[in-house]
Amino acid sequence: MSHPHAPFRPPNSILIIGSGVFGLSTALYLTEQREFAKTSITILDRSPEPGVFPARDASSIDSSRIIRADYADPAYARLAAEAAHHWRKQEPHELGGEGRYTESGLFLVANKDGTPGLGYTQKSWINAMALANAEGGRGPKSVRVGYHAGQLRAMTAAGGTFGDWGYLNDASGWADATKSMRWLYEKVVATGRVRFINGTAERLDVKKPIFALPGVLDNKPRVSGAILEDGTKLSADLTIVATGAWTPSLLDLQGQAVATGQIVAYLDITEEEQARLNDIPVLLNFSTGYFIIPPRDRVLKIARHSYGYLNPTEVPTPLGMADKSAATTLDQITKSSTSTTTKSTDSASAKAPSTPTGTASGTVKVSKPRTHLTHPPVTPTTSSLPPEAEAGLRAALKKFLPWMADTETRPFSETRLCWYTDTPSGDWIIDYHPSYSGLFVATGGSGHAFKFLPILGAKVVSCLKGQYPAEFADKWRWRGVQGLGDGDAERTIITEDGSRGGVPGQILADELSRAPAVAPEEGDKAAS
Known part of the structure; x- marks a missing residue:
């Protein structure tokens, strides 16, 4: 990890940029630690509405998120089991109370078609069984295996075809994400310790050292806060960037x-x-990525946990990126990537991707979220999804719930894109920036950080203090940026943890412009 060489001393002031699950949970834990009692804490969020934190288009604001300890990696499985203990607390003032958490069980399945999902699911089952048999676990009967499609079909009342192998874990479920984030925000506000500011950070404020003596003084540039789009400067001894997909x-x-x-x-x-x-x-197929959350109030949610869409967008050159006019742009990278999507997505052989690169104008193209706030829909029911996405969702509905009428034509009441911050391994980035003093990074949730809401802040603060959890010291470290060289144009970041379905490298604008797709036949991998 890139922690400071000197012993940790609590800063006088901390600026947290972003009030999603990383930012808010970190702020709450800071207020609970005696050593930060004299530290002023400020949260900045791009939310345009006073008193609304995070913004309504944040990835953590939604009707539901899966809460599971079903991980192929035993370290994350144990960490998620620790978090689940808090989700199960059902008193009104506790996290899981007032409908914020429902332990419905999780039906985790995969297909025997050579995709990575089967291996991930089988390893998850091994870890789920270990947790069930551990002290305080629910016992082996809480985890039941289905060895073929017919057996799987009989294991739930959903009535559909889900996959070729899988298991049902009674100890998992789902959370109302919006209500849970509101609970967390109100907990932070109640401390009276945190100042909330609405505004968008245009860039980080960097001070270069006036002089430096090697081995005596820190000769790195220092981040001293952020400069907002309106020119306002926010200063702090330590800046924590927790801005998710931004x-x-x-x-x-x-x-x-x-x-x-x-x-x-x-x-x-x-x-x-x-x-x-x-x-x-909860129904989840790790080969295709499609999942269904048990409905509440007559609204059913269906989604896809996949490689996702990229949205190349011109932005001011991010901190730390050289202005390289000759470098390959993200447009070129993604065009090359999408031209090779017929290749196997079992990406042990795929190259890990790189994102933005510089242009002569002082701007770069990076994949940037496109949401209902940045691009408001024409009407509330206007689809924000590409045709292939809608066709794929409808095909999955027909497969999961074959008895439900008109799923091929019934209008969706709402559609959206949930923006992940994907890393190649699916591990988070929780570390000091090695090139700048006063800068700490907490991001890279990769679509699975929300469930850790009750303990995530504690882990971030531990890393902040240089006390890195042994199992995660290497996983969460800053790995260094990787520039693009000649011949590397087809490199794009693809999360290779074995849990993703679909086709990597798709460009959102290209897919939105395509003609409406025909719903694929059952088992058609192109739509998964």
Whole structure:
């Protein structure tokens, strides 16, 4: 890890940029630690509405998120089990209370078609069994395996075809993400310790050292806060960048992280359909990425956990990125990537990607979130999804819930893109920046950080103090930016943790411009 060489001393002031799950949970834990009692804490968020933190288009603001300890990596499985203990607390003042958490169970399946999802699912089952058998676990009967499609179909009331192998874990479920984030925000506000500011950071404020003596004084540039779009300066001894999918627009993360858009849709259902689906578990196929959350209030959510869409957008050159007029642009990278999508996505052989590169004008192209706030829909029901995405969702609905009428034509009541901050391994980035003093980074959630809400802040602050969890010291470290050289144009960041479905390297604008797609036949991998 890139921690300071000197012993940790609490700063007089901390600026946290971003009030998503990383930012808010970190702020709350800071207020609970005696050593930070004299530290002033400020949170800056791009939310345009006073009193609304985070912004309504933040990735953590949604009707639901899966809460699971079902990981192929035993370290994350144990960490998620620790977080689940807090989600299960059901008193009104506790995290899981007032409907914020529902332990519906999770039906995790995969296909025997050579995709990485099967290996991930089988390793998750091994870890789920270990947790079930551990002291305080629920015992092996809480995790039940299905060895073929027919057996899987009989394990839930959903009635569909889900995959070729999988298991049902009673100890997992889902959370109302919006309500949970509101609970967290109110907890932070109640401390009276944190100042909230609405505004967008245009860039980080950097001070170069006047002089430096090697080995005596720090000769690195120092980040002293942020400069907002309106010119306002916010100063702090320590700046924590926790801006989620917006981070690559602010800080050079070439080769480390990229913003990807994931498809989500909501379908109004009848009272009879709601009654039939009341007791189903979360349904998730790790080969295709499609999943369904048990409906509440007659609204069914279906989404896809995949490689996602890239949205190359011109932004001011992020901190730490040299202005390289001859460098390959993200447009070139992604065009090359999408021209090779017929290659196997079992990417042990795929090259890990890199994102933005410079242009002569002092701007670069990075993948940047496109949301209902940045690009408001014409009407509330106007689809924000590419045709292939909508066709894929409808095909998955037909497969998961074959008895439900008109799923091929029933209008979605809402669609959106949920923006991940993807890293090549799916590990987070929680570390000091090695090239700038006063700068700490907490990002790279890769679509699976939300479930750690009750303990994430504690882990971030531990890293901040140089006390890195042994199992995660290497996983969460700053890995250094990777520039692009000749012949590297097809490199793009692809999360290779084995849990993703779909086609990597798709460009959002290109897919939005295509003609409406025909819903694929069952098992058509092109739509998964």
